Amino acid sequence: MSKFWSETVKRCVPYVPGEQLNDANIVKLNTNENPYPPSPKVVEAIKVEAERKLNLYPSPTVDQLRTDIAEYYGLSKDNIFVGNGSDEVLAFSFLAFFEAGKPIRFPAVSYSFYPVYCKLFNISYEEVKLNRDFTLPVEAFFQTDGGVIFPNPNAPTSIYLEIDAIKEIVENNPDQVVIIDEAYIDFASESAVSLINTYNNLLVIQTMSKSRSLAGLRIGFALGNSDLIEGLTRIKDSFNSYTLDRLAIAGAEAAIKDTNYYKSTTREIIHTREWITAEMKKRGFHILPSQANFIFVSHYNKQAEELYAALKDRNVLIRHFNKPGIDNYLRVTIGTNKNMELFLNKLDEILA
């Protein structure tokens, strides 16, 4: 600990992302990336933009991309905020809508970045225990002091919460902001975006990292009432005028327009998910009902940590969270059929 560090540095507890190994031999099923490349139109748009005006600042207001996203969802540009990955959008949202002394609530099993933001920005929080089947106890999120945030589908459980339940949570927090973190929503049934025009306290956050195959481009966005978007914009403009570079903007504009491409890769992943789920059940795995691009599994007699290590030894990387309540579970990203066949073969070796 350095004498030069602020109280903020001393207080914060950095997030640890899944291992990012640069080894081409590894089958990487640990960070919920999309196994398919982005739309060829995205790559083309980036290559064109690279030749244009990299010496000039990008748009600080990112109007065109915001307009494109708004059109996709039948909203207005003033309902859209864009950022450098949904992690940045989340960070800005915590600063904009949550604060010390008014505890927010999120599930105890959830995206482990939430408590990290709370510690960084000194925001009070309460962790709500999930039901025994890992579903969300809806009423426990009513009447909060400071607001609510959870992923839907939840991570790492992969379980989706129905829109009617979200409506109830939003209605029972009329003076607080409810944030639905929809990183995986395109692999699920229905987004809460449809509620935005009805509820001024609902913020939906999405990303292009998962369904649009653009984890490497860092594009996240928030959708909500224009007052909420203005709050986010004030924070962003007090932090960094230009959070998206010209290439990311160009790529994201192309991505949001090529709906057919991402719908087709998404269908493929859902198909693979259903197949691998069936195969793993045959092998003695308990698998939570997934509406995401990953599954959350435990085996009836093999320890999760042991399976994780044995797979890693065989160059297959999945994610194990060493956290009470889920430490006998493993999170497995859905790769291509070929990736998953290899994964199954290695599992069979280990379980044999």
Place this chain on the structure above:
Amino acid sequence: MSKFWSETVKRCVPYVPGEQLNDANIVKLNTNENPYPPSPKVVEAIKVEAERKLNLYPSPTVDQLRTDIAEYYGLSKDNIFVGNGSDEVLAFSFLAFFEAGKPIRFPAVSYSFYPVYCKLFNISYEEVKLNRDFTLPVEAFFQTDGGVIFPNPNAPTSIYLEIDAIKEIVENNPDQVVIIDEAYIDFASESAVSLINTYNNLLVIQTMSKSRSLAGLRIGFALGNSDLIEGLTRIKDSFNSYTLDRLAIAGAEAAIKDTNYYKSTTREIIHTREWITAEMKKRGFHILPSQANFIFVSHYNKQAEELYAALKDRNVLIRHFNKPGIDNYLRVTIGTNKNMELFLNKLDEILA
């Protein structure tokens, strides 16, 4: 003001960047961008990277780029932090090293983002009046409670402070961090980077937006003792695991290696700066001695605001700060010779 906004949103006073007009007819001399395109090697590296793995997350630790920058400066990777533009690096630095109750000091005429960060993060500050010739009153930065930050060369004055004076400031703040914001250093005589191995409380921040012609790519970096870099990394890892996208990393790696290219465009800009300075002096302008890629000027009998407006009417955009003490000055970015000839012609029309 929305009832959903946190105290942070209510408190913050967003930065207003120079106008970013998307009109190809405008000669843009208002945001200190480099008029030359980036190195062709940067463009090529981006185009290659666009075809690679955009579906996968970038490196969270950005080791290769940090190693490349370290090599350029004869430092170690642990001395280098990279971020999404130097504005983000500055924001993280304010969070990491400054805090409430311990006032930091910066010049009253300086980068106007500093007070914005202070308000966002609730950091106390004192603004130090410049000398009458716009130079920095060095001793006024000694023995601060919370630390020091200033640009060198200063912005928008363009005036460079000698390394010996920086040394004195650093030595006279042994328990505080002194941040030298070197956005424009490549147009000046000498960087303070050479002092990093001697002083553990010195942080130097640079950017690829200016001398490397990459404002559109958003690459900033900090150089300092490994303890300071660790502090910044803890903040970044509590905020966003991946702040640089794959394309920005690839472009920045190519940029830091192509020294010849940027040295040649930098020489060109310095040459143009000296020429335009001489021409404007002939026309009755007072011009501060510039070591940046811009000049800070006032006219002996024409009001700055009036000149700004008359030039804007003629499609030439420069920057006017409506701030006491400098409201009769104009900041003019150094463009190509052709840009500056056009600018001079328009000036001659106005002054005629």
